Amino acid sequence: MVRLLLLLSILLFSINISAMSTAIGHGPIGLMADHFHKKGEWMISLRVSNMEMKKNTLDGKNISDIEVLNQPNPSFKMSSMNDMPMMEMSSMKMPKNLSVIPRKMTMRMIMLGAMYAPSDKITLMGMAMFNEKEMELDTYRGMMNRNYLGSFETSSSDLSKISLSALFNLHESESSRWHLIGGLEKSIGENTKKGMVLTPMNTNTSITLPYGMQPSDKALRLLTGVTNVTKINNFVLGNQIFFRKSIEEEDWNFGDEFEYNLWFQGSFNDNISYSLRLNYLDTDSINGKNENIMAPVQTANPRNYGGEILNIGIGFNFITNFLPGKHSDRLAIEYIIPIDQDKSGLQMKNEAKFIIGFQKSL
Numbered sequence: 001m002v003r004l005l006l007l008l009s010i011l012l013f014s015i016n017i018s019a020m021s022t023a024i025g026h027g028p029i030g031l032m033a034d035h036f037h038k039k040g041e042w043m044i045s046l047r048v049s050n051m052e053m054k055k056n057t058l059d060g061k062n063i064s065d066i067e068v069l070n071q072p073n074p075s076f077k078m079s080s081m082n083d084m085p086m087m088e089m090s091s092m093k094m095p096k097n098l099s100v101i102p103r104k105m106t107m108r109m110i111m112l113g114a115m116y117a118p119s120d121k122i123t124l125m126g127m128a129m130f131n132e133k134e135m136e137l138d139t140y141r142g143m144m145n146r147n148y149l150g151s152f153e154t155s156s157s158d159l160s161k162i163s164l165s166a167l168f169n170l171h172e173s174e175s176s177r178w179h180l181i182g183g184l185e186k187s188i189g190e191n192t193k194k195g196m197v198l199t200p201m202n203t204n205t206s207i208t209l210p211y212g213m214q215p216s217d218k219a220l221r222l223l224t225g226v227t228n229v230t231k232i233n234n235f236v237l238g239n240q241i242f243f244r245k246s247i248e249e250e251d252w253n254f255g256d257e258f259e260y261n262l263w264f265q266g267s268f269n270d271n272i273s274y275s276l277r278l279n280y281l282d283t284d285s286i287n288g289k290n291e292n293i294m295a296p297v298q299t300a301n302p303r304n305y306g307g308e309i310l311n312i313g314i315g316f317n318f319i320t321n322f323l324p325g326k327h328s329d330r331l332a333i334e335y336i337i338p339i340d341q342d343k344s345g346l347q348m349k350n351e352a353k354f355i356i357g358f359q360k361s362l
């Protein structure tokens, strides 16, 4: 009898920890590679996210529009060295100071994912990311009285990147599991997209959009990470370290990233769980440059990228039955708010990010 109870409890525990059928079995939806699968299992997922940026900071401190207009324009030196650096710049004489101020940026992302476990030890994961970026900017006269001239908007959208990773199950017990993550991510979107801008000379011209507005940087990145999930009574405590390092790049690329996630989950019942996540992201500045990206705006300077951000995320996972099949499906949401940001140089501030995701095991 005791043996039977023991067996039963082990069985119950192991069902709970692999827990594909309870809401708490998966981490917060903003995480990638938080769980692995059992041999033969398939899962497809769709995530949609929306994030905004507003206001500006200089080396992590708030800065007013007037102060932005007093910042030197790094493209000025370059353009005065050669008389007419680029054809596209000929209609845009470079002012000495920054003259275009980003007011708002919106980034939307659609991520399609698939997971498949050829064995209990390995889960393969593929992802495709589509992104859409929009920026609203104000243009001021480049010299003299610095009058406000007007606003304009630039945008880009493209299939941005694809990735293929493997998750290696290192250890799995009743109360804890560990897995290693290794993968490659290729940025495939356009990296020289052009857009119409309002210049400080009050003319409209087409230029190569600044780095942050490009759908991709064409780099190949190595993804590595470790995830640990521990079960404490009916709660889950998760940890993940993640590195994204570029190993092959073109003339410029976004900086390498280090990410740390710490999350806590509890459940109301088998079908609804809640999560609280701390997310730390440290990104390097842009490496290299594109000689055609030259404009009196902060985003045209490769040094005005990267920095440290600490976010807090509040999320919910739900078990649902939208699609037929032998497994139920999952719906999850997460709201992510920056609580501390120290971005390099002159950059816009992150605002809240919202992620909604749908997952289906097959």
Ligand SMILES: [Cu+2]
Binding pocket: 035, 036, 037, 043, 115
């Ligand atoms: Cu999965």
